[in-house]
Amino acid sequence: MNLKYQDWILxxxxxxxxxxxxxxxxxxxxxxxxxxWDPEFGAGQFVIGYFDRVIRAEVTVPLEQIRFEPGEGFxxxxxxxxxxxxxxxxxxVRDVWRxxxxxxxxxxxxx
Numbered sequence: 001m002n003l004k005y006q007d008w009i010l011x012x013x014x015x016x017x018x019x020x021x022x023x024x025x026x027x028x029x030x031x032x033x034x035x036x037w038d039p040e041f042g043a044g045q046f047v048i049g050y051f052d053r054v055i056r057a058e059v060t061v062p063l064e065q066i067r068f069e070p071g072e073g074f075x076x077x078x079x080x081x082x083x084x085x086x087x088x089x090x091x092x093v094r095d096v097w098r099x100x101x102x103x104x105x106x107x108x109x110x111x
Contacts, residue, residue, distance in 0.1 A: 028093045029073065031104055035063065035096075049095035050078070050088045051108065058094055 035042045046063035059080070067077040075089045096104035 026104065028090045028104070028106070031096060036068070044098040047097040048093060051092045051094055052086070053092070
């Protein structure tokens with residue numbers, strides 16, 4: 001099997017065939033990079049769910065409403081429905097959906 005790095009980021013086959021990788025979770029910055037730079041994978045409709053610490057709830061934003069600042073490796077800018085912009089650190093991302101299917105999830109930290 002000749003896999004390139006991007007082939008195994010979300011590959012269930014890789015997780016099933018390599019027991020050591022079963023506890024592996026793709027870091028959110030790697031998944032977002034793949035969505036942005038892999039034309040085939042990034043062709044879907046993506047929604048990002050993140051924890052908003054002001055309203056203390058998860059907020060979902062279509063990828064089209066997210067902006068990545070060049071050189072910024074720890075956060076992105078999300079535009080809310082009211083037009084306001086929020087800086088969202090990567091560690092607050094909880095879910096990523098592709099074409100309506102949950103493809104990435106991080107549990108909330110303990111209360």
